[in-house]
Amino acid sequence: MSTITRRVIPMPPAAAKALVAGGGLAAAASTFIHWTWTSEFPGDLTVDGYPGGLQVLTLVAGLLTTLFALPLYGVKGTRWLSPAGPEAAALLMATATLATTWYTLIAISAELGGVANLEPGGYVAGLASLLPLIGALGLPHRSAAIGFPRLGGVVSQIRYGLTALNRLVGPRPDVPAVKPLNRWVEVLIIIGAAAVGLTVFTYGITTEYGELFSGFLILTALGAWTLVRSGLAGRLTAITARHRGTSTAAAFAAAAAFPFTQSDDHFATVGVNILIFATVALGLNVVVGLAGLLDLGYVAFLGVGAYAAALVSGSSSSPVGLHFPFWAAALTGMAAALVFGVVIGAPTLRLRGDYLAIVTLGFGEIFRIAVNSLDGISGPKVTNGPNGIRNIPDLDILGFNFGIEHTFGSFTLGRFANYFLLMLLFTGIVVVVFSRANDSRIGRAWVAIREDETAAQAMGINGFKLKLLAFALGASLAGLAGTVMAHVSYSVVPDPYQFAASVPPNSAFLVAAVVLGGMGTISGPLVGATLLYLIPEKLVFLKNYQLLFFGIALVLLMRLRPEGLIAGRRQQLEFHEDDESQEPAEPGEPVLTKAGA
Known part of the structure; x- marks a missing residue:
């Protein structure tokens, strides 16, 4: 059985693309509105015009979602963001935006005693973070047998769900071979990747409370998955292998x-x-x-x-x-x-x-x-x-x-x-x-x-x-x-x-x-x-x-x-080895491969 292309949520392609790009910007913009009324929640999310604490993670996720949506429009120079295809990357970054935002809203409600502690900015953020995910699910994805499974045991349901999710974002990406860039350009890319890695590690290690670190883990995990599925990680690996x-x-x-x-x-x-x-x-x-x-x-x-x-x-x-x-x-x-x-x-x-x-x-x-x-x-x-x-x-x-301490300049x-x-x-x-x-x-x-x-x-x-x-x-x-x-x-x-x-x-x-x-x-x-x-x-x-x-x-x-x-x-x-030929089966059914079964 070959892999097919389908949309989980049927909608016009133009509308799907607009929801991904616009929803990412809307989620990022919502971080400039206060989400709660009290500073008792860590990070002080009561300030307008200045994102703080977990809002920063939603801001980053929203902007990255919009960035990975640009290849959907064929914007010149953005194809390198998703060499293996932009649909899976857009879906995963939209999921990251939703996950970080809703984790924050749930944490506020749990720690402060209910959703009544959310201000209008929190509701705006929750709705805005849904838009890019809806749009991403309306894009065509390479998948098979994605739908509602028949009722079965809990283990079968979980197995089906994980297999279907893995298929929904596409098989292990095959990054197209391209002509190597100029040597110094590739060196600059390597230096930039090292700087980004240092920034991410430093931010993670200096988080001052558990809620912020949990949100950081959610965003980095889904962000890393996005890099792999988009093929960008594979392209960077090829560059580092040459240098x-x-x-x-x-x-x-x-x-x-x-x-x-x-x-x-x-x-x-x-x-x-x-x-x-x-x-x-x-x-x-x-x-x-x-x-x-x-x-x-x-x-x-x-x-x-x-x-x-x-x-x-x-x-x-x-x-x-x-x-x-x-x-x-x-x-x-x-x-x-x-x-x-x-x-x-x-x-x-x-x-x-x-x-x-x-x-x-x-x-x-x-x-x-x-x-x-x-x-x-x-x-x-x-x-x-x-x-x-x-x-x-x-x-x-x-x-x-x-x-003892040692001082080097500043x-x-x-x-x-x-x-x-x-x-x-x-x-x-x-x-x-x-x-x-x-x-x-x-x-x-x-x-x-x-x-x-x-x-x-x-x-x-x-x-x-x-x-x-x-x-x-x-x-x-x-x-x-x-x-x-x-x-x-x-x-x-x-x-x-x-x-x-x-x-x-x-x-x-x-x-x-x-x-x-x-x-x-x-x-x-x-x-x-x-x-x-x-x-x-x-x-x-x-x-x-x-x-x-x-x-x-x-x-x-x-x-x-x-x-x-x-x-x-x-x-x-x-x-x-068999990923390309294996399809997710309904709970209770055998897995089909090219060789039959």
């Missing part, structure tokens, strides 16, 4: 600029913790993403590196009493983690699948119990047991003290901003190691083992030796991150280094960051780790229910994008 060096330099320059945008050291604290979490996740990606080894005790290697560095960094509570320079402490942490990786991996890596996962989970628990017992009472005094190693001094490298970098830049350097090292390993002969052998270890061994690959190498390399990278983590937190205690601690990094969330972000890629674990750290940090009420919401998000993502948020070409082909 890998420039793209990498622009990304790290944008990350290095982050501390200079902050006046509150608290947000720099969040930033450095995200980098630590993301770097450890990238190290785990060597083990899980490339070699296909499910390691559920990986966070223990982070703890080994942190404890090893803390013991030799001059802490007043260290039983060792040594004070190495930082470079030596970092090498000590890496070496200790590498040794533990080899010692644990040598007898266990002959196991596969679930058996290996259980053994590594046991190693993580053994590590936590061991460091709790090495307190001088239950065992030798090495780690001080539950009290840990405290009073770890700040780093002083070449006269630069990381524990910019002031606090303690955590200093450590952010140091951790960014280590992240760069881990990225280089991962990319070199991935592109090497050893990396290809890891992928072969991940896909089919028996077949790889039949082709002459020494599976045990290469798996042990992956285990050792991943462990040493985690140990390197642990050396910085020990100095950032001033202390090392056993509690965080377990399978499911109350706060990341822990083994469960590290594995989740790799799987959700995209296994075998560089940016996937970085994005996954950022989201998994930032969401509980900003949405405090989720901390008691984070596993519940994490499970829901995991189910939805595995249904809509099983290859992860950012996936390589191999994963896309693996998970979407």
Whole structure:
């Protein structure tokens, strides 16, 4: 059955286009009218002529909706916005406008005690945000079997709805090949993309209350989906592939600029913790993403590196009493983690699948119990047991003290901003190691083992030796991150280094960051780790229910994008090989493919 073109809401094409473009402008204009009468709702939405708080998100969404509506009219120079077709992009941005606006109106009503707290501007915004969605549904879309499903079980209804939604906005876009632009134009595009990424990340990390961050998540999620479905993300990926060096330099320059945008050291604290979490996740990606080894005790290697560095960094509570320079402490942490990786991996890596996962989970628990017992009472005094190693001094490298503020012109970098830049350097090292390993002969052998270890061994690959190498390399990278983590937190205690601690990094969330972000890629674990750290940090009420919401998000993502948020070409082909031929079936009916059934 081939994909057909149809309109969900029949209407003249000119009217549909006008509703999309005009509705986006109307929604943006509504943010200049007050939405509520009291400033008790965060963001103060009582001011006319000046959008505030969540109104800013509706303003941005409305303007973007109008921008993505321009290709519908064939405006010269706007085709690059939607190289894969403008209809799906218009629909998704219209949905983003509606979602952010109605989320704000519902939040106002819920927190202030009813819809009576909405002023006329709120009602105008609610109606205006409906217009672009109605118009977008009146545009022709590539879909199949989109309609009202027959009554069936709840699971069948949900499955049908998700499949139909995915089909409504079109299959995985095939971006038309175009002639490359001028080299310097493409470089400017890369720099602009890095600047936009820095702006979005900075806005998200500096949100001061949960309602604003929730709205930010809604807009960024639908906005990212729009970029993918419009083909603009694919076009940008092609440009960055032609200029890998420039793209990498622009990304790290944008990350290095982050501390200079902050006046509150608290947000720099969040930033450095995200980098630590993301770097450890990238190290785990060597083990899980490339070699296909499910390691559920990986966070223990982070703890080994942190404890090893803390013991030799001059802490007043260290039983060792040594004070190495930082470079030596970092090498000590890496070496200790590498040794533990080899010692644990040598007898266990002959196991596969679930058996290996259980053994590594046991190693993580053994590590936590061991460091709790090495307190001088239950065992030798090495780690001080539950009290840990405290009073770890700040780093002083070449006269630069990381524990005090430093002023550069009009910019002031606090303690955590200093450590952010140091951790960014280590992240760069881990990225280089991962990319070199991935592109090497050893990396290809890891992928072969991940896909089919028996077949790889039949082709002459020494599976045990290469798996042990992956285990050792991943462990040493985690140990390197642990050396910085020990100095950032001033202390090392056993509690965080377990399978499911109350706060990341822990083994469960590290594995989740790799799987959700995209296994075998560089940016996937970085994005996954950022989201998994930032969401509980900003949405405090989720901390008691984070596993519940994490499970829901995991189910939805595995249904809509099983290859992860950012996936390589191999994963896309693996998970979407039959997308073009598969049609959404009514609940209770089999899925039809080109081969019949």
